[in-house]
Amino acid sequence: MFAAEAKTRVEMHAIEHATQRLILRYTGRHDVDVVRQTVAQVTDLYATAEVYAFVPVLIERDARHILDEPQE
Numbered sequence: 001m002f003a004a005e006a007k008t009r010v011e012m013h014a015i016e017h018a019t020q021r022l023i024l025r026y027t028g029r030h031d032v033d034v035v036r037q038t039v040a041q042v043t044d045l046y047a048t049a050e051v052y053a054f055v056p057v058l059i060e061r062d063a064r065h066i067l068d069e070p071q072e
Contacts (some may be wrong), residue, residue, distance in 0.1 A: 014056035015043060022060065026067050038063045 019039045023032055030038075042062045046055045 011052060011056060015039065015059060018056050018060035018063075022067065026050075030067055031056055033065065035063070038066050042066070 018034060022035050022039065024033055039059060042059045045062070046052075046059060049055055
């Protein structure tokens, strides 16, 4: 396995764990698909990040901010 592939797997694993935590946190407030879609949108914002070490944490934080916004 190439180092880049391993890095990608670790990142994807971390993002999936963050997604699961968000799903549990927002059960009853947001549909699972809404949470997953929000995470995907935020993940796209970091696609060109040069340093990716903290991106999964930033994705979870940004998704929480979006999901915590009052619903109209």
